[in-house]
Amino acid sequence: MDNKLQLRHIKQKIYFSVFGLTLLIALAALVLIIYFVFSKGIGVIDWEFISAMPQNGMTEGGIFPAILGSFYLVIGSIIFSVPLGVLAAIYMTEYASEGKIIRIIRIGVNNLAGVPSVVFGLFGLAVFVKFFNFGVSVLSGSLTLGIVILPTIIRASEEALMSVPDEYRKASLAMGATKWQTIKNVVLPAAMPGIFTGCILGIGRVAGETAPILFTAVTFYSRRLPDSIFDEVMALPFHIYALLKTGTSPEQQVPIAYGAAVILLLLVLGINLIAILLRIKYSKKMGSE
Secondary structure (H helix, E strand, O other): OHHHHHHHHHHHHHHHHHHHHHHHHHHHHHHHHHHHHHHHHHHHOOHHHHHOOEEOOOOEEOOHHHHHHHHHHHHHHHHHHHHHHHHHHHHHHHHOOOOHHHHHHHHHHHHHHOOOHHHHHHHHHHHHHHHOOOOOOHHHHHHHHHHHHHHHHHHHHHHHHHOOOHHHHHHHHHOOOOHHHHHHHHHHHHHHHHHHHHHHHHHHHHOOOOHHHHHHOEOOOOOOOOOOOOOOEOOHHHHHHHHHHOOOOHHHHHHHHHHHHHHHHHHHHHHHHHHHHHHHHHHHHHHHO
């Protein structure tokens, strides 16, 4: 028995060592990527770079239209996908009975999450740009990106709702609340931290997507800001791609591309930080209650 117990402890240490090494490799890769991008791009960043319009074929000036366009697209996709995803998750967890149809829906949602983003771009081009005649615009890009992250929002919201103990529901119903009142006042607040986690994952994906907005939202170069949701925009991911791949003056445009990559990272981190703070707020609120 002692030999078996000792062997079990050795195996456990090996497993923990492998897991720890994997974590260190992932963190090292992340740090290396961040260091590489910041070391290449931090030198060009100043207030003019952030706030000015591009000039001389994007070889001078700033990237303010691309920053604003990325912000519009991220916020627009969240506005579209979060309510739809949460409502879909509520239906599947709180109203629909388990059966073949729900299993098929879950399989479809999981498969949709693995579809290449360029396919979503073609879908957005066919449906939003052409069929609904929204044109290449903020609206078309936001709707397309919203569909890209919709499976993530649905799955995260469903898991968050399923993690709420049934005792919460039973206690609320026993006090005379209706099913919807129970969901709105008891289940949703308890599940909100998990829902925010799904939002964070979605933001991280859509902020860096290029293929979907390539067909639906972005323009290569613009010196004016969008006046409405039906205007095309510049966006940081496509701006970086354009500067590195199709630029005519690499010596001036490559540093700008790395600077734009730094701003994109900071933008994603800023939006994620807001979502994390909201998640912490809801977690503390539920803990105090």
